Amino acid sequence: MAKQLNLKDVVLIGRTFDEYYRMFDLGNISLKNETVLDVASGVSSFCAEANAKGYDVTASDRIYKSSASDIGQKCARDLDTVIKQLPDIADLYVWDYFKDIPSLKAQREMAYKLFVRDFKKYGQERYVPVEYPVTDFGEDQFTISLVSHFLFLYEDRLDYEFHKRTILELLRITSKEIRIFPIVNLKGKRSSLVESLMCDEDFEQSTMSIRNVGYEFMKNGNEMLVIKNKETGTPSPNRSS
DSSP states (O other), rough: OOOOOSSSOOOOOOOOHHHHHHTGGGGGGGGGGGGEEEEEEEEOOOOOOHHHTEEEEEEGGGGGGGGGHHHHHHEEEEHHHHHHHHHHHHGBBBSSSSHHHHHHHHHHHHHHHHHHHHHHHHHHHHHEOOTBBBBOOTTOEEEEEEEEEEEEETTTTHHHHHHHHHHHHHHHHHHEEEEEEEBBOSSBBBHHHHHHHHOOOGGGTTEEEEESSSSSSSSSEEEEEEEEETTTTTTOOOOOO
16 A cells, blocks of 8 residues: 555645645746635634735635634644654655755644634635535635645545635636646655546536646645636636536
8 A cells, every 4th residue: 555644534734825826837937916716724823824914815725613622622633643643754755945844743733823814803704614615705805826735735525626626716716717726646646636637527617737836745746736717708618506
């Protein structure tokens, strides 16, 4: 059996603004002119840090129905679960951005604690409870949507139909483009769902491309999928039923 993280559920792992900046190659986007949706954002501090910088970012996740205390407790448990497994699978990761496991743990703790503080302060004003693939957001409400460590990574429990419906919904609510990172599964292999989605005729009004980014923690996880409508003004696809 191939080595991988053994996770019973989607875990709450916090990532920082700097990680998002690298993962999604945000240097080529003028964030001050965008309205950004962080999809299945969990306990990342990107939303908190971005808004502190004056950017317009909304976070979305089903966990935002829970209290800050409950979320914080789950964060601690999930991080502990991951950290305990890492020594046996450390060779699956690139130790450049993080020099070692203790430094990784410290940054993850910093991220989720910053999230918890911001969540307590702003609640659902900034952190919207969403049960993907369905949302209550308006058509083209956001210009950019970012999907971090959600789609493709958990392909063993989120099937093709879930991926397809989620992306169709994001196309409906996003006017410019969607960026998904990474496009590998938990084994560090490019998800087979990527090619299937790129060949799906239901996305013929969209373009999909794979781009390298300047961030790699999971080995082979240095690519993102970029999705946008072929032409400005092309109507977004209807939500899949």
